[in-house]
Structure formats: structure tokens, C-alpha cells
Amino acid sequence: QLQLQESGPGLVKPSETLSLTCTVSGGSISSSSYYWGWIRQPPGKGLEWIGSIYYSGSTYYNPSLKSRVTISVDTSKNQFSLKLSSVTAADTAVYYCARRSRFVDVWGQGTTVTVSS
Amino acid sequence: QSALTQPRSVSGSPGQSVTISCTGTSSDVGGYNYVSWYQQHPGKAPKLMIYDVSKRPSGVPDRFSGSKSGNTASLTISGLQAEDEADYYCCSYAGSFDVVFGGGTKLTVL
Numbered sequence: 001q002l003q004l005q006e007s008g009p010g011l012v013k014p015s016e017t018l019s020l021t022c023t024v025s026g027g028s029i030s031s032s033s034y035y036w037g038w039i040r041q042p043p044g045k046g047l048e049w050i051g052s053i054y055y056s057g058s059t060y061y062n063p064s065l066k067s068r069v070t071i072s073v074d075t076s077k078n079q080f081s082l083k084l085s086s087v088t089a090a091d092t093a094v095y096y097c098a099r100r101s102r103f104v105d106v107w108g109q110g111t112t113v114t115v116s117s
Numbered sequence: 118q119s120a121l122t123q124p125r126s127v128s129g130s131p132g133q134s135v136t137i138s139c140t141g142t143s144s145d146v147g148g149y150n151y152v153s154w155y156q157q158h159p160g161k162a163p164k165l166m167i168y169d170v171s172k173r174p175s176g177v178p179d180r181f182s183g184s185k186s187g188n189t190a191s192l193t194i195s196g197l198q199a200e201d202e203a204d205y206y207c208c209s210y211a212g213s214f215d216v217v218f219g220g221g222t223k224l225t226v227l
Contacts, residue, residue, distance in 0.1 A: 039218075046120070046221040047155075047163065047206050060215055096162060102210060103153035103168040110162055 002027040004097050004108035012091075012115050018084040022097030022108060029078045030055045035100050038071065038082045040093040041110075048093075052100065053080055087115045121146065121207055121219035128225040134195040137222045139207030140188060145217055147188035151210035154183060154192045157221075158203045166205075167192060194224070202226040 008020035022036070029036060037052030051061035053071045061069050070083040084091060092115045099106040122140040129135040139146065139154075146152055152170045155163035165174050167183035170190060180196045190209070194201055207219040 047208075047218040048120075049208075049216050049218060052216075060213065062215070100216070102151045103165060103208065104155070104163075105165050105168075105174070107162040107164075 002099065002106050004099065004106055006095060006097050006108045006111040008111060008113070010112055010114060012087055012113060013117050014088055014115055015086055018082070018087050018091060018113055018115075020082045020095055020097070020111065020113070022080050022082075024078045024080075024099075029073065029080065030075050033101055035060075036073065036080045037098050037100055037104070039096045039098055039104070039107075040091075041096070042090070042093045050082065050084075050095075089115050091115050119217070121209060121217055123205075123207060123219040123222045125220070126223045126225065128227055129194075129197045130227045131197050131199065133197050134193060135197060135224065137192045137194075137205055137207075137224070139190040139192070139209075139219045141190075141209055141217070142188055145209040145211040146185065146190050148212065149210045150185070152183065152185055152190040153208045154181075155206045155208065156201075156203045157206065163206060197226055199226050 003025045005023045012018045035052040038050040053059045068085045073080040094110040096110045097108040098104045127135050150170050154167040156166050157163040170185045171183040182193045184191050205222045211217045
């Protein structure tokens, strides 16, 4: 059974870069049928799609975050990563990694990232 | 890209039916039959309940159903049960390999 696990610092200082990694187990990230993405949820608020990547490296970003987001993939490690630059308190959220095709069918458990000095 | 519009809250008594709407535009909900719905309990990751407008993944009770008309999709939960109390989010493909979520609806079972 496919599982996704987020990892990375839980606390990031304002203006710095948030970096998270998602490790895929129980299946290959190189599957041609799926995209791999990041979704976030600020405290008490709704879900926001950040962006996604295909195993080939093609990326697709939410226009509202595009200038600050980089998603990359490492097929040798079966991992994909998120970098969000110049963070502010508004970037404090639970960050989920996920697998999607026409819909998101597998979610990571989520990791809380707090932006604070 | 704007979030899809959902009512902030809905409620119903056990055994009753409730419907949650999700309104977008012709660029997302109205343009594709790729609407999905997710259930989220507090502190948990979302769970897929409906995909491709009206299809149910294995294991999801048939009390959950989905539909779409024009730019508005709907999730109907019949025979409400206490465990259905949760937040519900719609999601639509929006072209250019992008997706957009709704703002979420809190379902209260009275």
C-alpha cells in the first residue's frame, strides 16, 4: 500500500526558506499515471494547492505562490521536495504531500510548519 | 485562480440528508468532469469520498453521492450519522495541470 511521509523543520524564521521532503514508500514515484504534489492548510482554514510535479520533472504551481515555490523530484530516492522562499507568518500551516491524477487519492499525514523568529 | 465557493456550514439530524454545494466557473467545475470531494476530521488528513463528480472509491458508503450542474457541483449525504460530522472540501481540475479547492464546509450532525 502506497504511503507518503513528510519530513523537515517544524520551525522556520521569517524571510528564510521552508524546505520539506516527501518520501514515497510502497510504490514508485516514476509511475506515469500520477503527479506528486504539495497542499497546505493554515490553522483553522481551508486547503490550498501549492503545486505538483511529474516524475519527468515537469512542474505546475499555484499562480499565487509561483514566484516563491520550487518543487523537485529525486527518482533514485523515491522522494519529492518543496521549497518556499521568503516565508512570513502567513505561511504557517500544516503541509501535506499527496499523489494525484484527476483527484488526490493518497495523502501524507501532514507536518506542521510554524514561521516565527 | 480563485477558490471554489462552498457554504461555511451545514447541519442536519441523524437520518436526514444534507447537500453541500461547490460553485466555480466554466474554467474549472463547469469545464471538466473532474470534481472530487474530501472529508476531513479534526487533526486528520483529508479522505477522498467522491471523484470524477459522482464516483465513489472502494469503502466509501453509498450514502455519499455527487452530482454536477453547470458550474456547481454538489455532495449529498443521506442517512446522516454522527461520524459524518467533519469538514468537507470540493476540488476541481482547472486546466494546465492545475487544481483548485473549495473553502470548505463544516457539517454538524445535530
